[in-house]
Amino acid sequence: MADNLHLTATPRTEFGKGAARRTRRAGQIPAVLYGHGTEPQHLALPSHETFLVVKDHSNAVVTLDIEGTEQLALVKDVQRDPVRRDIEHVDLVVVRQGERVTVEVPVHITGESYPGTIHQVELQTLTVSVPATRIPEVVSVSIEGLQDGAIVRAGDIPHPEDASIEDDDDAIVVVISVPRVSAEDLGETEETEAAEA
Numbered sequence: 001m002a003d004n005l006h007l008t009a010t011p012r013t014e015f016g017k018g019a020a021r022r023t024r025r026a027g028q029i030p031a032v033l034y035g036h037g038t039e040p041q042h043l044a045l046p047s048h049e050t051f052l053v054v055k056d057h058s059n060a061v062v063t064l065d066i067e068g069t070e071q072l073a074l075v076k077d078v079q080r081d082p083v084r085r086d087i088e089h090v091d092l093v094v095v096r097q098g099e100r101v102t103v104e105v106p107v108h109i110t111g112e113s114y115p116g117t118i119h120q121v122e123l124q125t126l127t128v129s130v131p132a133t134r135i136p137e138v139v140s141v142s143i144e145g146l147q148d149g150a151i152v153r154a155g156d157i158p159h160p161e162d163a164s165i166e167d168d169d170d171a172i173v174v175v176i177s178v179p180r181v182s183a184e185d186l187g188e189t190e191e192t193e194a195a196e197a
Contacts, residue, residue, distance in 0.1 A: 005053050005062040009033075012042040020089070029087050033064070033073055035094035041066070043092075051087060054078050059103045059135045061095065074101055074132055095132040102129045102166060105136055111144030113176045119143050122172045126154060130163035139165070141174055150176040 012023065012030065020030045028044040043066065053060050053075070060075045077091040095101060104125040113119050126139050141157055143150075155169025 005060055007045050007049055007053065007062050007064055009043040009045055009064045009066045011066065012044050015042065024086075024088070029090055031090040031092055033071070033092040033094060036096070038094060045090060047087070050090065054087065054090070058106060058137070061132055061135060062092075064092070072097065072132070074103075074135075097133065099132050100129055101132045101135070102127060103135055104128075105160075106138050107173060108138035108140050109143055109174065110140050111142045113143045113150070114145060114147040117146070117148050117176050117178055119146075120175045120177065122175060123154070123167070126157070126173070127166040128160065128163050129166055130160065134162050136160040136163065143174060143176060146176045148176060148178045 009031070010028070012019070014022070023030050023044050024047070026044075027047050029047050029050050031043045031045050031050075032040050033043055034040040043064070053062060062073055062075065064071045064073050072095050073092040074095050075090060076093045078087055079089040080086065081088055093101075105128045106125050107121060107123060109119060109121065128136070128139065130136070139157060139160060141152055143152065146152070151172055152174040153169060154165055154167040154171040154173055157165060157173065159165055
């Protein structure tokens with residue numbers, strides 16, 4: 001979990017595509033901050049610093065400095081240019097100290113399954129309910145020593161500190177198997193060996 005991510009945000013008074021393009025040309029990213037019944041605030045964030053925050057931290061919680069007033073916010077959505085991958089817009093949600101949020105957290109596999117087996121990740125992310133200021137970067141799933149046929153379900157995974165996994169306990173996260181060689185693959189191997197002989 002990343003701590004003390006700060007961004008200076010400037011209120012925006014112009015809206016629309018033209019205004020958004022001008023904001024980006026000025027080295028800033030259009031953003032909107034909403035939540036807790038507050039009026040949405042249209043902001044401009046510094047491009048480089050914002051890029052570093054969202055590149056390295058999924059579900060980043062940042063402290064925004066809006067004209068001297070600090071506001072805690074969760075990065076909810078990042079819209080990128082489909083070709084250049086530049087950030088075009090950021091959605092931020094107001095969070096309060098100690099408040100719980102529900103977010104998608106990437107699954108991270110640790111350990112090695114039994115020799116000769118492979119693992120297939122069925123769920124790339126897990127839905128986690130956690131205090132907003134303690135969102136884990138990943139949910140670690142150990143496959144150490146697991147043998148062919150082993151299945152790791154959401155209910156088997158130790159919860160990150162102060163968090164609960166919201167996915168159904170029976171949801172399959174990882175499957176361990178021995179790679180199967182099809183008859184077709186064997187035929188191709190025999191043909192290749194015959195051609196090389």
